[in-house]
Amino acid sequence: MLARTADNLYWVSRYVERAEYLARILEATQRLSALPIAYGGTTNEWDSAVATAGCAGAFFAAHKEANEESVTEFLAFSPDNPSSIRSCFEVARSNARAMRTALTIEMWEAINETWLELRRFQPSSMSREEIARFLRWVQECSLRFDGSAYRTMLRNDAYWFSRLGVYLERADNTARILDVKYHMLLPAHEHVGGPLDYFQWAAILRSVSALTAYHWVYRESVKPWLVADLLILNDQMPRSLASCYENIVRNLDSIARAYGRQGPAQRQARAVRTRLQNSRMDGIFQSGLHEFIGGFIADNNRLGAAIAEQYLV
DSSP states (O other): OOHHHHHHHHHHHHHHHHHHHHHHHHHHHHHHHTSOGGGTSSOOHHHHHHHHTTOHHHHHHHOSSOOHHHHHIIIIIOTTOTTSHHHHHHHHHHHHHHTGGGSOHHHHHHHHHHHHHHTTOOGGGOOHHHHHHHHHHHHHHHHHHHHHHHHHSOSSHHHHHHHHHHHHHHHHHHHHHHHHIIIIISOTTSOTTSHHHHHHHHHHHHHTTOHHHHHHHHOSSOOHHHHHHHHHTOTTSTTSHHHHHHHHHHHHHHHHHHHTOOOHHHHHHHHHHHHHHTOOHHHHHHHOHHHHHHHHHHHHHHHHHHHIIIIIO
């Protein structure tokens, strides 16, 4: 396979996954901002949404205040934000068109129809309920593209590069959600375990479709250390860091067998997976959840660079 084709497949999947993640973040933030004042008073959930998306610098260069209207416009529709939902789908569709023959018919139709439909939305005239329906539509479009890839692609190098994009992006997103919640969302005057803390963690679980799974696994009320355990170490949870890296290693190994050689990407991915397998939640909290996640995000970025250098250039 040409490196350019592999690169396009990899980034199509990353951008579609990123668009879904942004929709989930905005949906969760809407829920948090709608909490009654009795549950915690003034919070900084819209600042947290921008920080979670990793574009606080660009946002505050263009806006003075993070509120529902400005953050929703910037993260969902702004053509000036290269990581907005609109920009993600635009770039994904452009990459898909560049290697159209590497996609199945179903995959192309999913991404092309998403882009055509997205251009019909007029954010300036949308109510809060319409924005909520739009965010749900974005998630459904991502699921359609992901499902068509899973159900129609040959299990060859095209599929493996596509899956790498999904799981690298998903791991980064899950880590950022956890990190921002733990360090930014809860106001200084609130205590861990209070009503506001509970509803914020529940919203985080909903944002990664994990609230039901949480209750199935732990059968307890929502507790921060158990949420972190589910989203970091539990490989049964599809969006957990452990599950993402199990899939990253599997797909990198499949690529290595197909091309007849291993490389730095395979070694780095196995090192991260081994570190996750050997970690325990009490040790992570004792050494600092923020430090652990910061190290993971850095490792994940280094792996992305190693994959690009080894296969995509």
